[in-house]
Amino acid sequence: MSFADRTLINIAxxxxxxxxxxxxxxxxxxxxxAHLLIVDDNSPDGTGQWVDEQAKQDQRVHCLHRSGKLGLGTAIMAGMKYAIDNDYRYFLNMDADYSHHPKYLPQLIAAMEPVGGKPVDLVIGSRYVPGGGVENWPLKRLLMSKSVNAYARWLLWLKPHDCSGGYRCYRTSVLRKLDFEAYHSRGYSFQQETLWRMKQAGAKFAEVPIVFADRVKGNSKINLREARRAIKIIARLAVTNWTGL
Ligand SMILES: Nc1nc2c(ncn2[C@@H]2O[C@H](COP(=O)(O)OP(=O)(O)OP(=O)(O)O)[C@@H](O)[C@H]2O)c(=O)[nH]1
Ligand SMILES: [Mg+2]
Known part of the structure; x- marks a missing residue:
């Protein structure tokens, strides 16, 4: 069966x-x-089992179970491969904690084929364009996010204003051009690395403003170690960018 006209919404x-x-x-x-794919890393709180129950009742829902916590980047990558294998037209990724509100879904999808404009390969739900923003973030967190963004934009010559956000709609045909084996990122720098790889593949980007709300329930999985690793990987990619090595 082909889902060539459909959107796959992915949530790690x-x-x-x-x-x-x-x-x-x-x-x-x-x-x-839309169809929904949950990529669950054997969550001890039973998230994966809940999704399995839903999948039995609703054909739109799918679950991919992984053995343990293997990182956000590889979870999104697994979803991308699923979208490619099942021939979805769009692959839309979002977080599970309401930071990426579903009310923006219609705008993100519509922006892929702008009326009177050229089709887009990646639409980014962007906090850092006019109309976008963040809610309830401590100043320290905002400064950290903006600094990492500026760092990636500058080092990797990226044009989008929000290079780290994960609320994105991709054209699956462009994902087919990515060499997943060559990725350096397993965790959060996956977002910047994907932009960089898509740019090299000649992709056209657009940004749609979103207001990002801080998570209310559950615990954050990002930590200082993960952030440090992301900074290192972006520097590594910059070396490749400049020297080809
Ligand atoms: N499958 C999988 N999902 C993950 C992993 N780490 C994070 N996630 C999911 O990825 C999404 C983003 O993670 P968050 O912990 O919200 O990261 P964040 O938004 O940077 O941090 P907060 O603002 O504190 O929420 C959420 O849906 C998480 O459940 C992982 O190792 N494996
Ligand atoms: Mg979050």
Missing amino acids: TYNEIENLPGLVEEIFRYAPN
């Missing part, structure tokens, strides 16, 4: 049982024709 989860049931309901309110 690790311990998101407090957020997922309400979020899934809202997602289908805004995008009733």
Whole structure:
């Protein structure tokens, strides 16, 4: 069966049982024709089992179970491969914790084929364009996010204003051009690395403003070690960018 006209919404989860049931309901309110893939890393809180139950009742819902916490980047990559293998037209990624509100789904999808404009290969739900923003972030977190963004834009010559956000809609045909084996990132720098690889593949980007709300329920999985690793990987990619090595 071909899903060539469909959108696959991808959500990587690790311990998101407090957020997922309400979020899934809202997602289908805004995008009733989309399919949903949850990539769960054997969450101890039973997120994966809850998704399996949903999948039995709703053909739109799919679950990919991985053996343990293998990182956000590789979880998104697994979803991308699923979209390619199943021939979806768009691959739309979002977080499970309501930071990426489903109300933006119609705008993100519509921006892929702008009326009177050229089709786009990647639409970014952007915090850092006019109309976008963040809610309830401590100043320290905002400064950290903006600094990492400026760092990646500068080192990797990227044009988008939000290079680290994960709320994105990709054209699956462009994902086919990415060499997943060559990736350096397993975790959060996956977002910047993907932009860089897509730019090299000649992709056209667009940004749609979103207001990013801080997570209310559940625990954050990002830590200082993960952030440091991301900074190192971006520097490594910059060396490749400049020297080809
Ligand atoms: N499958 C999988 N999902 C993950 C992993 N790490 C994070 N996630 C999911 O990726 C999404 C983003 O993670 P968050 O912990 O919200 O990261 P963040 O938004 O940078 O941090 P907060 O603002 O504190 O929420 C969420 O849906 C998580 O459940 C992982 O190792 N494996
Ligand atoms: Mg979050």
